[in-house]
Amino acid sequence: MSAPSLVSTRNLEFRFGARPVLRGLNLDLHRGESLAVFGSNGAGKTTLLRILATLLRPTGGEAFLDEVPLSARAQRSHLRRRIGFLSHQSMLYERLTARQNLHFYARMYGVDNRARRCAELLEMVELGGREDDPVEEFSKGMQQRLALARALVHDPELVLLDEPFSGLDPRASSRLGTLLQDLPRRGKAVLFTSHHLEMGLGVAHRVAILSGGSFAFDSPRESTSLEGLVAAYASLAGRGA
């Protein structure tokens, strides 16, 4: 590969007790590239994201952001400033308004020019006009878009999203999909997990299937047909965890 990848893992391993979740997983993702990761429940998708988000430490191997190991303690906050993470829970304070939520996280990340950044993001996720409503009054799709804005508040280079489409109706999904397609154009590396093969294939540059603790299938979108992906998924995802 020519340009160095923004995020990479070498022989990443994770055990939950004695149960191996990830076994020798290798991954490379460049700036401006997006990757959709599929896999059955318990295949380790969330674990992978949580490791890349520095929320979990791998039990073996190492993950790098721009060649800096994620385990480097002294670099921790520097690394964290460059990573945005959208978990399958919104990480929003439901009683606070959309604006208060964004401002809170912007302050926590030490974002300059907070008011402008937050207004920009709210505009981007199409929540302009609703910024002073409490989050608990938002629909699931709106919450998810606000959660995305939250994950992007510090303008991270690596964006990790865990099941961003789950629980969204088709319209909300396609709005979110458009946003996700836009991120690589802004130079971000995007990695998201999904159960929705078609949606994932439509949004990402690359698709991969996590099976048996590592990527059993990894292919660029251009050379992958939906039928091929479905067939590969059916044959791989059933096998072990």
Add this chain to the structure above:
Amino acid sequence: MERLDPMLRTIELVLFPVVAVLMVACLYCIFCVVPNEVTMGAVQRIFYFHVPSAWVAFLGFFVVFVASTLYLTTRQLVWDTLAHAAAELGVLFCAIVLLSGPIWARPAWGTWWTWEARLTTTLVLELVFVAYLVLRSQAESRDQAARLAAVVGIVGFLDVPLIYFSVKLWRGHHPIVFKSGGGEGLEPAMLKTFMLCMFTFTLFFSLLLALRFRLGLLQEDLAEIKDREMSPGA
């Protein structure tokens, strides 16, 4: 873990007969050698078990503190297993203190329970470390149990002197138990028996700790085997 197991077995094999003999010797000394205490009479003899129990309970909590610190710095689960074992023994010996105290207090002071400083401290510590054990049982995963329990183990131990000091300020007077006759200090036989009991209890505690530690390691092996069978791909 492979090296620990034989080591613990050896400790158990050596300590078991030693503790057995010493324990009999202790009982002999307590009932047949030492003289009756002048003011309190025969019931005072319970202190040959009461005080050593308190000592090993504190020793147990100290082991929890050290093992917890080591766990947080090294992240080796064996340290957590050791901390767990020590905490259980600490709670056990605290319970012995709390049971033997009233047995003595009833005839000596005419009351089962007294809010006396050391007894109260023991009760509070017992509660702190029972909470520690409850926390372990309520955690969501093994690692989490280890991490959170280690924090409580450290905080709990830091709390020991504070609790003792505060309770003492609140309520004083612990009986001076080992005093015979005219105030010239401890009767030699009493002192020797007391020291023997302290020594025996320390070894007894070590033996139990080795047993409980090894049991904990075996439990972990078992969990690992079960886990492996549950996930066929492994």
Add this chain to the structure above:
Amino acid sequence: MPRWLAAGREVAPLNATPPALVICVKDLQQELKTRESFTAAFFFALLVQLVFSFAFDFQSLGLGFQDVGAGVLWITLTFSSILSLQNSFVIEREKNCLAALALCPCDPSSVFLGKFLANLIFVLAVQAFVLPISALFFGYDLAAVALPLSLVVVVNAAGFSALGTLFAAISVRTRRSELLLPLLLFPAATPVVIWGVKATRLCLAGRGLEAYEYLVGLSACFGAIFAVAGVLLFDYVLEE
């Protein structure tokens, strides 16, 4: 090198608000909006006083507030604080904001300090309303001792909240957090309760500050010890 040393080397930008303050302000914002912690703790405090006066029939026993006030105050404070301590981390757990806090580039100790500060403010706010009411209930002239009594309450509440914040963060991670927190906190907080009661009793009896300043000092030490413990250990609590 210990992790807390390595993590401590991070330097925040000079112009930024300290993260601890940001978290504290966020908690206050949320509380002002819902008032759920305050309302729950306040009414619980009143209920405790009610049960207290039923349990010990002060009027017929001829007891005054200076006799029982210290006990009433500390039972009320500790029991009602449990509610707000618990809630302070339950709101973080609801949508997994705890993980978001763990991922913020600040030192984990800032999260502890921010939550501690907010909790202390909640406890004191509740007391500011409860104390005058209990003085009314038990017919006592509070104004005479208001200043020294506030000192005792603030210092001891700080100690209780420091340990309480650490333990609440621990218990919220477990399956039965609401059962665990009182179990962990009450025995471990014994010293600060004992010193608090003793100091309050001397204070209500109209004794000068010099009669109990050593107790206030001891409680301050307790608070300092566990605030430092919280700062050093919170990283391990916050970790997933």
